[in-house]
Amino acid sequence: xxxxASQTSAESPALLLHGVRKAFADVVAVDCLDLEVPRAECFxxxxxxxxxxxxxxxxxxxxxxxxxxxxxxxxLNWHNHADELRQRIGxxxxxxxxxDKLSVEEVLRLFRSFFRRGISVDESIRTAxxxxxxxxxVGTLSGGQKQRLAMACALVGAPELLFLDEPTTGLxxxxxRHLWDLVDQLxxxxxxxxxxxxYMEEADRLCDHVAIMDHGRxxxxxxxxxxxxxxxxxxxxxxxxxxxxNASSMADIALLTAIPGVQSHRSxxxxxxLSVRELHTAVPRIFAELDRQGLHLSEFxxxxxxxxxxxxxxxxxxxxxx
Amino acid sequence: xxxxxxxxxxxxxxxxxxxxxxxxxAIFWVFIFPILLAxxxxxxxxxxxxxxxxVAATTPQLTRALAADNGLAASTMDESAGSRALANGSILxxxxxxxxxxxxxxxxxxxxxxxxxxxxxxxxxxxxxxxxPIPAVDRLVHQPGSRYxxxxxxxxxxxxxxxxxxxxxxxxxxxxxxxxxxxxxVASPMRRWQFLAAxxxxxxTMLVLEVVAFLGFARFIFAVPIHGSLWQLAALCVLASLSxxxxxxxxxxxxxxMEAASGLMNLxxxxxxxxxxxxxxxTRFPAxxxxxxxxxxxxxxxxxxxxxxxxxxxxxxxxxxxAVLLAWLAVPFAVSVRIFRWR
Numbered sequence: 001x002x003x004x005a006s007q008t009s010a011e012s013p014a015l016l017l018h019g020v021r022k023a024f025a026d027v028v029a030v031d032c033l034d035l036e037v038p039r040a041e042c043f044x045x046x047x048x049x050x051x052x053x054x055x056x057x058x059x060x061x062x063x064x065x066x067x068x069x070x071x072x073x074x075x076l077n078w079h080n081h082a083d084e085l086r087q088r089i090g091x092x093x094x095x096x097x098x099x100d101k102l103s104v105e106e107v108l109r110l111f112r113s114f115f116r117r118g119i120s121v122d123e124s125i126r127t128a129x130x131x132x133x134x135x136x137x138v139g140t141l142s143g144g145q146k147q148r149l150a151m152a153c154a155l156v157g158a159p160e161l162l163f164l165d166e167p168t169t170g171l172x173x174x175x176x177r178h179l180w181d182l183v184d185q186l187x188x189x190x191x192x193x194x195x196x197x198x199y200m201e202e203a204d205r206l207c208d209h210v211a212i213m214d215h216g217r218x219x220x221x222x223x224x225x226x227x228x229x230x231x232x233x234x235x236x237x238x239x240x241x242x243x244x245x246n247a248s249s250m251a252d253i254a255l256l257t258a259i260p261g262v263q264s265h266r267s268x269x270x271x272x273x274l275s276v277r278e279l280h281t282a283v284p285r286i287f288a289e290l291d292r293q294g295l296h297l298s299e300f301x302x303x304x305x306x307x308x309x310x311x312x313x314x315x316x317x318x319x320x321x322x
Numbered sequence: 323x324x325x326x327x328x329x330x331x332x333x334x335x336x337x338x339x340x341x342x343x344x345x346x347x348a349i350f351w352v353f354i355f356p357i358l359l360a361x362x363x364x365x366x367x368x369x370x371x372x373x374x375x376x377v378a379a380t381t382p383q384l385t386r387a388l389a390a391d392n393g394l395a396a397s398t399m400d401e402s403a404g405s406r407a408l409a410n411g412s413i414l415x416x417x418x419x420x421x422x423x424x425x426x427x428x429x430x431x432x433x434x435x436x437x438x439x440x441x442x443x444x445x446x447x448x449x450x451x452x453x454x455p456i457p458a459v460d461r462l463v464h465q466p467g468s469r470y471x472x473x474x475x476x477x478x479x480x481x482x483x484x485x486x487x488x489x490x491x492x493x494x495x496x497x498x499x500x501x502x503x504x505x506x507x508v509a510s511p512m513r514r515w516q517f518l519a520a521x522x523x524x525x526x527t528m529l530v531l532e533v534v535a536f537l538g539f540a541r542f543i544f545a546v547p548i549h550g551s552l553w554q555l556a557a558l559c560v561l562a563s564l565s566x567x568x569x570x571x572x573x574x575x576x577x578x579x580m581e582a583a584s585g586l587m588n589l590x591x592x593x594x595x596x597x598x599x600x601x602x603x604x605t606r607f608p609a610x611x612x613x614x615x616x617x618x619x620x621x622x623x624x625x626x627x628x629x630x631x632x633x634x635x636x637x638x639x640x641x642x643x644x645a646v647l648l649a650w651l652a653v654p655f656a657v658s659v660r661i662f663r664w665r
Contacts, residue, residue: 061509063665086511093509097501101344102337110337113330114512157511 014192020069029055031216044207045196052216053196090159100139115157128152144175164195200307232263233275241295334520375438379417391445414438476627477600487566495574496583505665549634562623565650572654575662594620622646
């Protein structure tokens with residue numbers, strides 16, 4: 001019985017990658033990747049385009065065969081248990097276009113027929129909140145509705161493990177929040193979800209653990225809070241300045257980082273960034289120091305540290321730089 | 323949901339039907355176009371009297387003598403005007419009065435001009451007093467079964483079987499690949515053979531509709547005969563359709579874009595439209611290329627269909643075209659299953 005099997009193996013990870021490597025021609029897409037995702041958790045692969053997220057998730061989905069390394073899902077592997085695995089996972093690919101001339105219900109009936117067990121078509125339509133679009137042709141759906149249909153297709157087999165590849169890319173903010181609510185529901189239902197994204201808000205909001213990827217490698221792994229804490233300060237102070245007359249246009253960075261509560265300094269695209277533990281004590285001192293050095297602020301702002309700042313800290317680039 | 327709705331083969335097949343029937347252009351090309359073509363050709367060639375051939379002569383007397391034949395329309399013109407008329411094709415033959423005889427000026431590579439030569443000579447010689455040593459009478463054939471429309475209907479049927487199989491299967495597979503639907507399907511537990519089987523099921527079902535509509539039309543409007551067994555005709559249509567489906571599968575097994583697929587399909591079908599004897603007999607091509615012409619699946623299909631419909635030949639006497647069709651079924655299918663790109 002599948003139900004019993006999942007109970008007895010509740011301790012084993014839902015997904016295990018060990019030493020996975022994949023190269024296309026001479027481009028290494030994924031390099032020596034190790035990942036372990038426990039059951040009933042939402043795990044995010046966060047990184048810019050070209051970081052190897054899609055290759056990684058497609059290796060997990062059995063669509064791409066890795067050059068080397070071990071891939072285990074639900075204690076099974078693609079080499080020996082492909083049919084069994086396809087029955088037990090749900091997949092949403094980055095850019096599937098369902099036939100425009102089929103209705104929502106027809107597409108779901110088709111996908112439901114592939115699975116030995118699963119939820120009813122009605123239930124999948126309800127879960128994806130597509131009740132009003134049940135009889136509508138796919139060609140008439142909005143981007144967000146199409147994405148929810150793709151999600152419903154991934155859910156009809158009642159998967160134990162759900163893969164979502166950039167589920168909200170290209171959606172407007174409202175459609176994105178709508179999809180986040182859907183993922184929240186699935187998390188609460190105890191499903192294991194693995195998603196890729198290049199939106200740090202998305203990873204922050206949805207994921208229990210996040211792996212930050214770049215150039216086919218995992219740069220950092222942890223809960224969003226751990227990752228943000230790793231850069232040392234909870235706040236980011238950003239500023240730019242111009243020099244006053246008779247003053248050097250270069251700031252003495254060492255004096256800025258010496259201010260109590262300032263953890264680190266970075267210069268990104270002409271902006272200086274300081275990560276800071278407590279804004280109310282650090283900011284007046286930063287003002288005073290810049291003034292003392294004869295520098296005139298042309299820009300100044302602060303924000304709470306995010307996964308974006310973690311990525312910038314790790315790579316010196318912004319997530320959305322292509 | 324009942325059992326049938328839970329069957330993935332049923333769902334895949336019904337998806338193909340829906341997608342076909344919801345595409346109005348496809349319906350036009352598959353059902354309406356061949357009928358329109360048959361109507362056009364039927365009208366063009368229907369009960370047409372024998373052509374009257376345009377000729378000219380250099381003297382009025384000669385012109386009158388030529389005009390005595392029903393098959394000739396004669397006019398008078400001098401030699402230079404006649405040569406120009408020959409060159410632009412407004413006359414086929416110029417009869418030139420010469421001392422003690424007549425000269426015929428015409429192009430002997432043009433069959434109509436050769437006919438005009440024979441008719442002109444006959445009427446002039448008869449007028450001069452020639453008598454035929456053997457009495458002869460004409461028996462004219464305008465019976466169903468030997469008209470041009472009878473010849474062209476099996477050709478159009480073969481062409482339609484080819485087009486609907488190659489276009490119908492090729493385009494939708496490449497479209498599914500281009501839109502990443504194939505990739506999504508293979509990421510699901512779908513059985514891959516069922517995906518391809520669904521194409522065959524829908525193709526063979528559509529085939530029944532197509533063939534019945536087209537042959538029914540030809541039968542009732544033009545009285546095109548079907549002398550052979552209907553079951554054998556059905557079997558031939560199925561075999562031909564399967565062969566062309568295998569070819570369509572092969573054409574679409576790697577292509578990633580519709581443009582590439584479209585080019586490949588034309589590359590495959592164009593030689594057959596030209597060489598396979600849809601509108602005239604393929605035996606007219608030179609002997610050198612006959613082995614190629616004979617090896618084409620459309621030639622084999624049309625030969626077999628004509629054999630059945632026009633001559634009533636049984637399957638046991640058309641093993642050569644059947645073997646050609648079987649080979650075109652087996653080889654492309656085996657190759658495309660090996661090289662098929664699922665993503």
